[in-house]
Amino acid sequence: MATSQQLPSKEQALFRHVVQNYESKQYKKGLKAADQILRKNPNHGDTQAMKALILSSQNKSEEAFELCKVALKNAMKSQVCWHVYGLLYRGQRNYEEALKAYRFALRLDPDSAQIQRDLAMLQVQMRDYDGYVQSRQTILQARPQSRQNWTALAIGLQLSGDLAGAEDVLHRFEESLREPPNRKDLEHAEAVLYKNTIIAERGEYERALEHVNSVLKSALDKTAVMEMQAEYLLKLERKEDAVKAYTKLLKRNPERRDYYAGLEKASGLDRSNSGDHEKLGQLYHGWAEQSERTDAPRRIPLDFKAGDAFKQHADKYLRRLFKKGIPSTFANIKQLYADPEKKAAILEVAETCLSEETQLNGDAESHETQTNGSVNGVQTKKSKTDPATTWQLSVNYFLAQHYDYHLSRDLTKARERIDRAIELNPSKTDYTFHMTGARIHKHAGNVAEASKAMNEAREMDLKDRYINTKCAKYQLRNHQNSDAISTMGLFTRKEAVGGPLGDLLDMQCVWFVTEDGESYLRQNNLALALKRFKSVYDIFIAWEEDQFDFHSFSLRKGMIRTYVDMIRWEDRLREHPFFTRAALSAIRIYCLLFDRPALAKKGAQLNGESAENAAERKKAAKKAKKDAEKAEAERKLAAAKKANPKAADEEETAKKEDRDPQGTEAFKTAGEKPLEEAMKYLLPLLELSPNNIDGQIAGFEVYIRRRKYLPALKCLLATRRLQPDHPQSHYQSLRFRRALEEDKTTLDPKVNAVIQDNFISQIADPEKSLETLNEEFLFAHWHSPKHVQAGVRLLELLHPELKPAKEKATKHLIQTLGEKGTTIEDAVEGLRVLRELEGSKQGREEYLKKAKERWPEATILREI
Structure with missing residues (x-):
């Protein structure tokens, strides 16, 4: 050698x-x-x-x-x-x-x-x-x-x-x-606390407490040491000492809910025991009296109080916030709406406050009220307002959000309240109320008006990044992809290769890339949609790769506890909601590619689009091409202006240059082995999010196409375990049985035996035909749009060529539009099902006409 x-x-x-x-x-x-x-x-x-x-x-x-x-x-x-x-x-x-x-x-x-x-x-x-x-x-x-x-x-x-x-x-x-x-010595201090966490992980809390007490004076992270003390004392049932420990922590941070929960346990109080409610009320009242500015001890009692006690406390709490003009009042209490009685009590209090001219003290100081708060992290502006106006503004804004919330939705009343709040708003630069108005339009299905209203709100404060990104999101929901990129471009680096989109990808702005992909998917532009979802996948790969730097960096800097937390977080990285959204959408596209291979050769555009949508798509494609040419010209011009451009910059530019901006070439490649590509997205979902029912449904769709019946059965059983009456459970059960009947001659006897034991005998009645089981399902769930859509999809599967079956399916879908519980989202999904049926144009037009009668403002109801 x-x-x-x-x-x-x-x-x-x-x-x-x-x-x-x-x-x-x-x-x-x-x-x-x-x-x-x-x-x-x-x-x-x-x-x-x-x-x-x-x-x-x-x-x-x-x-x-x-x-x-x-x-x-x-x-x-x-x-x-x-x-x-x-x-x-x-x-x-x-x-x-x-x-x-x-x-x-x-x-x-x-x-x-x-x-x-x-x-x-x-x-x-x-x-x-x-x-x-x-x-x-x-x-x-x-x-x-x-x-x-x-x-x-x-x-x-x-x-x-x-x-x-x-x-x-x-x-x-x-x-x-x-x-x-x-x-x-920071490294030594961190190593000492790291050693303590190991002792605690071994379950030796007495020794962990002794150790943390011994390092209390020398520790640099005092808060962490105090939290460890309190936790260990509570686990060792030393409740008096635990009360003292949590009391010290609350004096440092009276807004930390975890500390209050620990104090409750240390005091031997249980929220589920109504006999403890009085003592709990006294406990929180004592903490509330210590500071007028503290909110947590005033808000938390609403979680456990009930009946008249709840109503009295809610009245006092809401009046305090209305008086101060806190815009985030509704966001702070909307979790309580899961309880119908509490929701009704809160509405009663708010309506009472609305009918009162003012509940403020008439002292001179109150005439200089500062409406300084936040809504979703947005700071409102300070203004000098009459107390009565502040009160009315706060109550109207609260009620607008109440009626807009999905558990108490009445959009007509919501619009009345927000219009009144905008009328009362003294500031011409505070976009908070206009932003809520846009949200109300969105929930009415009028995404065009919502996008317009949110853009008007954005123009009220051009230096605010939050409202800028919110506006971009609404533009994407309205399929204004180019406008959304331009909006985001106001806060991106001007010199970035690839323009604003290139910078957003560099900055790993995963929310925008996901929303952009979902927008293209709704427009049936599968190539660009898949390109965006692939970008999200690559971002998560990059996050995994970024660990390499920290394996040495964290040791060098001595940040041991944080490093261990990072390793454990990375192990569950694919549980992230944005990865789940992107993965499910990508799997759906890959399944479409498998079912209809011709899509890869047709420009990745689904059939059945309306002329309006086709025109919009062509216009958007033309604009995207023009923008790409403009960006390329600007890049070349900038490069030419440099007398001696750096080699590193040239290499970086070449590396980032997108040679397939529309994603068509990558889409054709994906069409060669779509199910293998789908598995890359599916396996992390099934492994890390086994209780995600959408992931199990997607798993069945992939495995049934691959004829992997045991994994498909596993996903089906998981779906039934998580939600037995889920509409897809019925659809996939009968579909599974049909696939078995078609493959019964080639099916492995051992596999068939397992399936017989776990499926046929427990799920699908072998004595009844698939048609009969589906008819019974439709009859039992005629009032549920989602269940009817599942049954209709099965009708198409069982009788794909029969015109009467398509007409019957269309009739079932149209009937769901009259149900009280049908939402706009259900109606949109019904349109998607009709497109998949490839039935008569007249049936689709009839469905769309009836949907628009119920939701006349809904621009989201378009031929998709």
Whole structure:
């Protein structure tokens, strides 16, 4: 096996420059130096490997791999070549191959600290905690004087489940210290508290309490130590001491609800016991009296009080906030609306307050009321207002939100109240009330007017980022994708490659990308929608990749507890709501691609769109193309103005250049193996969010298409367990039985036996036909739009070619529009079902006409 040849002294110095240039990201200089070495020593493997590493950093992966393989042939026993080979694979997220390369490099150079550290980082990234512990033990033996190495080993032992071993490592390091650390040593202070968390995780709360008491005076994070004390005292049933501990915490932060919950438990009080309500009321009254500005002890009693006691307290609480003119009053109490009695009591109080001219004291100070509060994080402006006006403004705004809320919705009254609030509003720059007016339009289904109203609110304060992003969201709901990007562009970097959208992707603005994708999906532009959902997927991949930096950074800075929290958070990263939304939408598109392969060749546009939508789509595509051309021209102009543009900027621009702005090429590629692509989104959902019923429904759709009947059955049973009467449970059950009947001759006998035991005998009645079961389902759930839609979809599945079946399905859907519980969202979904049926145009027009009669303002009711 060949080793890397020795270089003359001059070339050795050049090689060191290559390494330094790579580390400092001076890639052009590094390549120049490497080429200079290779001209005299064309087969020098280490130089070839370093050049490959630089090429990889320039986004030239294929060229880098080819060169690294040549380097390995020239120097098979060079640890540098194998190390670089591992780094290249790590850059491609091929961790298994990277791990093999690292281990081979380490075998050639067991004393290399850098290779050992890279191996350890890769192991913790892959959650190979046993391997990580071994690597960290080796590193510790080589450098026992560094605290980082002891702490890292303790972290590995903790994450692998060996809490006793982790504590022992930290204890042994403390014993090895010759001098006590400086009291201001942050790394030591954090390590001490980290050790305490390990003791607590072992369930030894008495010892954890003793330990935290011993470090109380020297601890830098006083709040964390006090919280630990209170928690341990409560778990040890030392309630008197726990009361004192939580009292101290509340004096530091009287708005922290967790502290009040701990104080309740320490005081032996139980909210579910009505006999304790009086004592709880006295407890919170005492804390409320300590400060006029504190809200939590005044708000919390509303959670457990009931009947007249609740109404009296709600009256006092709401009047206090109305008097102060707090805009966030409704947001603070809307959680109580889950209880119908409390909802009715709150409405009664608010209506009473509305009928009163003023409930304010007539002192001189009250005439200079400051309406200074926040709504959804937006600070309102201070203004000098007459007390009676402030009162009426607050009550009207509260009632507008009350009638707009989904549990108490009456949009006519909501519009009356918000119009009155806008009339009373003395400020011409406070957009709070106009924003709520836009929200009311949205809930009425008038997304066009909602977008217009929100834009008018935005123009009232052009420097406010919150209302700017809110406006962009409403524009996306109204399919104004280009306008939304322009709106967001007011707060993005002007020099960003790709314009505002490019900057939003760089900044990982996941909410905008998700909303943009969902907007394109509603417009049936599947290619652009899938492109956006893929971008969301890539953002979550980037978040996973970003861990690499913290594996060393957190140890270096001593932020151990936060680092462990981050690792555990990353393990459940795909539970994030935005990933779930993007994944479910992407899976839906992939399933459509599987069912209708021609979509990939038709420009990714579903059939059945209206002429209006088609025109809008063409207009949007034309505008997007024009914007892309404009952005490209601006980029070239900016580059031309620079006398000596930096190489790094050119490389970055080339890397970020979007060669498929409409996503059509990627969509065609996705159409080749759509279900395999869908699995990338599905597996994290099923693994990390097993109780998400939409994820289980999506899982069934993918697995039934792949003819993986046992996983499909597992998803179906999970759906029935989570919500037995879910409409998709019926649809998928009968669909599953139909698939089994079609494949019964090719089905594995063992698989069939499992299915018979878990499905046929428990879910689907084998004595009845699918048609009969579906008719019974429709008859039993004729009042529920979602159930009727599921039954109609099954009618189409059972009789796809029969015109009477399509007419019957259309009739069922039209009937649901007269049901009291039908929402606008149900009506929109009914339109989508009609499109999938591909029935008569007359039936769709009849459905749309009746829907518009019920919701005349709803622009969302359009042919989709």
